[in-house]
Structures are given as C-alpha cells and as structure tokens.
Amino acid sequence: MTSRSSTRQRLLPRYRGYRFSTAAFSLLLLLLSVGPISAQHVFPGERWERIEDPDSVGYDAGRLDALHRYIERLNTTGLMVIVGGRVLFEHGDVEQVSYLASVRKSILAMLYGNYVEDGTIDLQKTLTGLDMDDVGGLLPIERRAKVWDLITARSGVYHPASNSGDNLADAPPRGSQEPGTYMLYSNWDFNAAGAAFERMTGVDIFDALQSDIMEPVGARDFERRRHRKGGDMSRSLYPSYHMHLSTRDMARVGYLMLREGNWNGVQVVPREWTHTISGVVTPSEEMHPDSRRGGEFGYGCMWWVWDGPNVEEELLGGYTGQGAYGQWITVIPALDMVIAHKTVPDNQTGWQGFRGIIERLLQARTERHQN
Secondary structure: OOOHHHHHHHHOOOOOOOOOOHHHHHHHHHHHOOOOHHHHOOOOOOOOOEOOOHHHHOEOHHHHHHHHHHHOOOOOOEEEEEEOOEEEEEEEOOOOEEEOOOHHHHHHHHHHHHHHHOOOOOOOOEOOOOOOOOOOOOOOOHHHOEHHHHHOOOOOOOOOOOOOOOOHHHOOOOOOOOOOOOOOOOHHHHHHHHHHHHHHHOOOHHHHHHHHHHOOOOOOOOOHHHOOOEOOOOOOOOOEOOOEEEHHHHHHHHHHHHOOOEEOOEEOOOHHHHHHHHOOOEOHHHOOOHHHOOOOEEEOOOOEEEOOOOOOHHHOOOEEEEEOOOEEEEEEHHHOEEEEEEOOOOOOOOHHHHHHHHHHHHHOEHHHHOO
C-alpha cells in the first residue's frame, strides 16, 4: 500500500519555485480517490448537456431562478455555470465573442505546459539568455530575471509596459528587487512572457491557442483571424496578445483546467502543469501592493488562487482568471464547478458583483440548508 507521504512526494510538481499549498494537495488526493478522470465525467460535444433537475445535483431550483434577477442588475452579457460537465445555469448571450482582457494571461500559462514538458521551454532561462532587452535598456539586475519569474509576476523588472491595466504605478524603484523575490502585477512581465514563449517555441501565441487548446476542446466560436497583438511599441518592444472568446468557449477552457488538462481521455495540457499554474506561488500575505495583501487571493502562474484563513471551505483549492470589465474563468474543484462570465467593452461588472454571483451559487447548494 502506498503511503500518503510517498504519494505526496511522487505528485509534487517538478517545476522549481512552486509552493504546493496544503489545501491544493488535500484536494488533489480527494480527486485521485475517485478514479480516472475520463471514466468519471461528462464532456461536451458540439453542445453542453444540461442539468434538468438541479436538486439531483444538490442545488435549489428556486434559488437559481432568483440568481437571474440578481444578474439583471449587473452588466453581465453572458454567464455559464458548469457542474460535473453539464450546464447548471446559463444567462445571457453565451455565443457572443469579445475580448478577454487579462484572462489572456491565464490561458498563456496553459499554453506553456506542453513546451515545458518536452523541454522546449526552459523556465530557468534568463532574459539575458533569451537576448531580451527593451526600449532604453534593461538594468543588469533585471536581465537576470528568469522565465519562471515572468509567469509568476516576480521578475523585479519595472520597465513600462506597452499597455496599461496593472500595478506598475505602485512598483518600487527599478533595480531595487532581486528577481524572484517580490510579486507585483505588471503587464511588462506578462507581455515579456508572451514574447519568451514565441522566442523559445517558434510558434505564434494565437496559432498555439488554436491548435493546442481551442481545437482539442471543440471550441464553437473561435476564429483565428480575430486575434491581433497590440500596444504602444514606443514604450516597450513586447506587445499584448489579447484574445477573443465566447462565454461558452471560456467554459470549455475552464473545464479543461478542472479536469487537470484532460479532455475526454486526451491529455491536452500536462496534468502536473495544471497543478503548478493553479497553485499558490505568492500567498495572500506576500502580495503587492499593500492593498492586495491579506485578501482572499494569492497568485500562481498567471492565475489568481483563493488563499488565506477567511476563504470559504468550498472555495479552497479554487482559482480564477480575471480580466477588466468583468471577464472571469473561475474553477472551483471542491464543487466540480466552472463559472464563465463575460461583459463587452464599455460595460462593466466589478468583482463585488461577480462575487455576489458566487455567493448566491454557494447559497443555492441544498447541503447548506440541511440540518
């Protein structure tokens, strides 16, 4: 009989710099106990199957109906809630395609997996080793940053990014932080991570998105031609790589993560890699700036990870991609749940509005109202 401790050592990801959280490991052991993924779960074909009787999977139909009324007060354009591979709840136009904002970063993290697995991407490669510099030059200390530091937002490089929407205004002075020691949410890191991906693989991010994820999961609304890089190249050499997906295809991406990179028996993203990117690298108490510290999220590899003592039990082990205006791909393994939420530009659903959706889903669980 294999011991629990030896199982843990065997399963610990081999990617250096990763702190495998106790909550995530406990959840992993639970998932392992239920047997092979492809034999246990439903996967969508052209369409998702629907749960006709929410009570049969532990949810109160009346509370779910009330959720529609709550969402109508928000600017949500599309919402899908998947439980066990079937649609528990849907609202709005889930076929409409629009941009994902920063959820692009979480998807790039997924794309890294196969190339890390086969050695094409070396996470320990430095910016110097990749011959990566930028407008006006990077400092010698900054060029010591590794690819791993980029994807965990710990590079210590505080060079302006080609696009806004980060915490760079709260950065310490350039050259003051050793790479790998200080987390700051900076688009420079994420854009450079995209450039490093393309430099090491020789593959365009959007081509990889199509061939490595969207085609294997049977995306219904993906069009390669929609995807273009952008940003102000006079500020930085590294462009943003904004992605455009529908809500129902976002749900497929989230479901791929929930199933540990496995899609109906095909390992699309390496299983260990899904654990690595969705586990805590920077715990909540080490986040920067101070306004992010001590909240309900730590940070993984371009995924936000629920962390800290005040997080509800159901959300422990959960993680989310977050984008401006109200783009979320949220995975809650303890509930076998994926939530895909979308707005379109010029409309906005803030975090508190989306958190209200999550809270109402938790309240709809019949188990919470027993006893």
